[in-house]
Amino acid sequence: MRGIQVRRFGAPDVLEVVELPDPVPGPGQAVIEVAYADVIFLETRIRHDGAFFAPPLPYVPGGAVGGRIGPLGEGVDAAWQGRQVVAKTVPPAGSATGGGYAQRALAETGAASVVPHGLDLREATALVHDGPTAVRLFDNAVSTGALRPGAWVLVLAAAGGLGALLVQLAKAAGAHVVATARGERKLKLAREELGADAVVDYTRHDWTDQVRRTVGEPGVHVVFDGVGGAIGHAAFELTARGARFSAHGAASGGFTELDATAAAERGVTLAGIDQVQFSAAEAKPLLDRALLEAAAGRLRPVIGQTFALEDAAKAHAAIEARDALGKTLLTVG
Numbered sequence: 174m175r176g177i178q179v180r181r182f183g184a185p186d187v188l189e190v191v192e193l194p195d196p197v198p199g200p201g202q203a204v205i206e207v208a209y210a211d212v213i214f215l216e217t218r219i220r221h222d223g224a225f226f227a228p229p230l231p232y233v234p235g236g237a238v239g240g241r242i243g244p245l246g247e248g249v250d251a252a253w254q255g256r257q258v259v260a261k262t263v264p265p266a267g268s269a270t271g272g273g274y275a276q277r278a279l280a281e282t283g284a285a286s287v288v289p290h291g292l293d294l295r296e297a298t299a300l301v302h303d304g305p306t307a308v309r310l311f312d313n314a315v316s317t318g319a320l321r322p323g324a325w326v327l328v329l330a331a332a333g334g335l336g337a338l339l340v341q342l343a344k345a346a347g348a349h350v351v352a353t354a355r356g357e358r359k360l361k362l363a364r365e366e367l368g369a370d371a372v373v374d375y376t377r378h379d380w381t382d383q384v385r386r387t388v389g390e391p392g393v394h395v396v397f398d399g400v401g402g403a404i405g406h407a408a409f410e411l412t413a414r415g416a417r418f419s420a421h422g423a424a425s426g427g428f429t430e431l432d433a434t435a436a437a438e439r440g441v442t443l444a445g446i447d448q449v450q451f452s453a454a455e456a457k458p459l460l461d462r463a464l465l466e467a468a469a470g471r472l473r474p475v476i477g478q479t480f481a482l483e484d485a486a487k488a489h490a491a492i493e494a495r496d497a498l499g500k501t502l503l504t505v506g
């Protein structure tokens with residue numbers, strides 16, 4: 174089968190098209206005949222220099238796919254055969270990660286979700302990573318009482334795959350949303366398609382003043398920080414007493430590391446990346462919820478661009494250049 178392999182870390186062109194052996198499903202697993210593979214920001218960082226955790230080389234990137242179930246492993250009910258599903262991938266034998274950028278991938282059937290009626294496979298695939306993450310971040314903010322009707326929610330990187338879902342979930346809960354992103358194309362998406370109440374370009378030197386003028390005193394009640402670094406630190410200064418600050422993103426190079434004492438003085442609850450580090454089995458109920466919300470028309474993944482499997486390098490280059498809008502997928506023939 175055709176797939177994409179990384180033999181050394183580096184620029185997007187290290188994503189090479191190669192012939193790979195078909196994956197063999199283990200007990201409880203199935204082969205998915207891949208139609209779409211998800212591409213996430215983290216995969217660009219890992220490919221670049223092995224950031225966060227360096228997988229042994231070579232490896233096939235890709236942690237989430239959509240397609241039809243093919244050959245089944247031992248103990249899997251034959252009813253799975255031919256079903257249209259989306260799932261996080263199980264790395265193929267000998268690999269520590271990935272497996273999704275290929276014509277066939279492995280998944281645990283227990284963690285695979287059947288695509289509900291009313292949702293196409295492409296949109297469902299776009300939700301495999303971003304859906305559970307968005308739902309968990311949203312639930313956590315609601316459960317602390319910070320995200321409630323009338324609250325102000327600040328979404329950083331609002332036009333990315335995850336940010337686009339967070340804007341919609343917060344709006345649907347009756348909150349007011351300030352969406353931040355870089356450039357008019359992304360701000361237009363947030364304002365006109367996602368329903369943000371206000372949009373601010375956070376590459377402007379006065380962006381925090383703009384947010385403050387919009388939300389007034391006492392400040393924002395929730396920050397969803399998908400960017401990190403200096404932008405995240407500046408956003409912390411906008412928080413109201415009792416706010417929740419979710420520092421789950423590192424798109425600018427590193428997570429926002431905030432001073433716990435300063436946060437405690439303001440009664441701000443800090444939450445980090447650990448709140449969304451879950452196994453495929455833990456993610457499944459959250460994914461199913463996101464899929465049902467999307468099938469009912471209440472949540473819409475924004476798929477800004479798709480690339481052929483062979484053009485995986487172009488997909489990574491677009492994300493790194495910040496040209497990508499919403500979610501990026503690979504189409505696999």
Ligand SMILES: NC(=O)c1ccc[n+]([C@@H]2O[C@H](COP(=O)([O-])OP(=O)(O)OC[C@H]3O[C@@H](n4cnc5c(N)ncnc54)[C@H](OP(=O)(O)O)[C@@H]3O)[C@@H](O)[C@H]2O)c1
Pocket residue numbers: 213214215302303304306307330331332333334335336353354355356359399400421422423424425426449492493494495497499500
């Ligand atoms: N998706 C998930 O399930 C998940 C799970 C855990 C953590 N996260 C983290 O959450 C963040 C957002 O994830 P995502 O999936 O929404 O990613 P994405 O779709 O690739 O969006 C990333 C966003 O980051 C912004 N950005 C800011 N500085 C950037 C830079 N130097 N290079 C590239 N992009 C930059 C870009 O928007 P602008 O150009 O508008 O700034 C872009 O829209 C990432 O840090 C990711 O690692 C995501």
